Amino acid sequence: KMATAARKDLDGNPIKPMTICMIGAGGFIGSHLCEKLMAETPHTVLAVDVYNDKIRHLMESPADGQHQTWAGRIQFHRLNIKNDSRLESLIKMSDLTINLAAICTPADYNTRPLDTIYSNFIDALPVVKYCSENGKRLIHFSTCEVYGKTVGSFLPKDHPLRKEPEFYVLKEDVSPCIFGPIEKQRWSYACAKQLIERLIYAEGAENGLEFTIVRPFNWIGPRMDFIPGVDGPSEGVPRVLACFSNNLLRREPLKLVDGGQSQRTFVYIKDAIEAVLLMIVYSKVSGEPAIEVPTVDVSSKEFYGEGYDDSDKRIPDMTIINRQLGWSPKTSLHDLLESTLTYQHKTYAEAVKRTMAKATAA
Ligand code: NAD
Numbered sequence: 001k002m003a004t005a006a007r008k009d010l011d012g013n014p015i016k017p018m019t020i021c022m023i024g025a026g027g028f029i030g031s032h033l034c035e036k037l038m039a040e041t042p043h044t045v046l047a048v049d050v051y052n053d054k055i056r057h058l059m060e061s062p063a064d065g066q067h068q069t070w071a072g073r074i075q076f077h078r079l080n081i082k083n084d085s086r087l088e089s090l091i092k093m094s095d096l097t098i099n100l101a102a103i104c105t106p107a108d109y110n111t112r113p114l115d116t117i118y119s120n121f122i123d124a125l126p127v128v129k130y131c132s133e134n135g136k137r138l139i140h141f142s143t144c145e146v147y148g149k150t151v152g153s154f155l156p157k158d159h160p161l162r163k164e165p166e167f168y169v170l171k172e173d174v175s176p177c178i179f180g181p182i183e184k185q186r187w188s189y190a191c192a193k194q195l196i197e198r199l200i201y202a203e204g205a206e207n208g209l210e211f212t213i214v215r216p217f218n219w220i221g222p223r224m225d226f227i228p229g230v231d232g233p234s235e236g237v238p239r240v241l242a243c244f245s246n247n248l249l250r251r252e253p254l255k256l257v258d259g260g261q262s263q264r265t266f267v268y269i270k271d272a273i274e275a276v277l278l279m280i281v282y283s284k285v286s287g288e289p290a291i292e293v294p295t296v297d298v299s300s301k302e303f304y305g306e307g308y309d310d311s312d313k314r315i316p317d318m319t320i321i322n323r324q325l326g327w328s329p330k331t332s333l334h335d336l337l338e339s340t341l342t343y344q345h346k347t348y349a350e351a352v353k354r355t356m357a358k359a360t361a362a
Contacts, residue, residue, distance in 0.1 A: 024100030107237030110307035120192035221269030268336035
């Protein structure tokens with residue numbers, strides 16, 4: 001059902017249709033955002049990516065008439081932003097640019113640090129520059145990794161202050177960014193993201209760039225990454241939920257890196273996308289409220305290779321997002337795991353069995 005007419009911006013005005021240049025639209029977050037924009041807003045999306053498998057279903061010719069509502073509102077542009085002069089004209093044609101493109105799988109940070117730094121910093125530079133020069137608003141996807149380790153992680157293990165929120169809750173405008181030493185190459189990702197954040201902030205301060213920086217805390221759900229050997233390289237290591245799905249599908253124990261001590265906050269992708277939609281129509285600060293499974297221990301060195309390190313704990317302060325967007329996530333961890341793992345099972349169970357049978361026969 002179309003909800004286009006019902007959507008209003010945070011001032012209560014009807015949303016004017018706009019053109020959005022979405023870079024990295026073919027990825028996990030991009031595919032969910034494209035779906036939402038097609039189904040519930042009048043906006044047009046110029047979808048930029050090197051792959052389009054995850055959004056192909058939005059571009060196929062209408063079978064049931066439903067797709068007519070977004071016919072022509074999504075266009076795929078296959079290009080690599082590293083080296084393509086078409087990028088500037090796409091940004092110029094748009095009212096808003098959303099940049100999602102990045103290498104963002106932890107297994108790459110310490111094993112492919114150069115690609116990670118280039119992808120997250122150097123390749124994002126022209127996007128920021130074209131937005132600034134052409135007076136276009138930018139929504140840039142950074143990461144909660146920019147906070148690094150918590151202040152509390154440096155206290156002795158049983159120190160009572162470790163339990164005090166001010167020693168671990170991460171606040172956008174207050175918390176410091178604490179990374180490990182240079183030889184822990186894991187931090188190359190967070191550091192590149194931090195530098196592009198600082199550049200965007202400086203473009204805002206010096207040249208008036210209008211921007212929003214988003215720092216997701218583990219958004220998870222269907223279409224995240226790949227299952228090794230099925231729709232991705234067999235030696236590839238995806239993000240944690242896809243790793244666990246792969247273990248479950250193969251009936252292997254879950255691999256817990258360094259004893260599984262690190263803590264994360266998980267948000268269901270569909271809840272998170274609601275917040276992104278609010279950022280797109282955001283116009284002024286609004287005051288409105290708005291199984292029991294066996295596991296195995298694996299060392300980080302064995303799992304990720306030399307140079308790995310980790311954030312101890314990631315818990316966001318929710319004050320600013322609550323105040324500005326009136327948003328809080330609705331889906332419980334239990335429900336989001338159930339729907340995501342059901343999707344993983346439906347999508348991959350047969351294919352995993354086939355690859356395992358092939359491996360045994362060989
Ligand atoms: P993803 O890997 O699924 O999507 C990224 C997309 O960008 C891919 O489709 C990829 O092909 C594309 N891309 C990369 N380099 C490109 C290039 N040079 N030219 C064109 N396209 C390119 O990742 P995602 O989970 O959708 O994450 C999107 C953004 O959000 C990333 O910047 C990531 O760092 C950030 N983020 C995500 C999470 C999360 O929980 N999913 C957490 C923290 C940060």
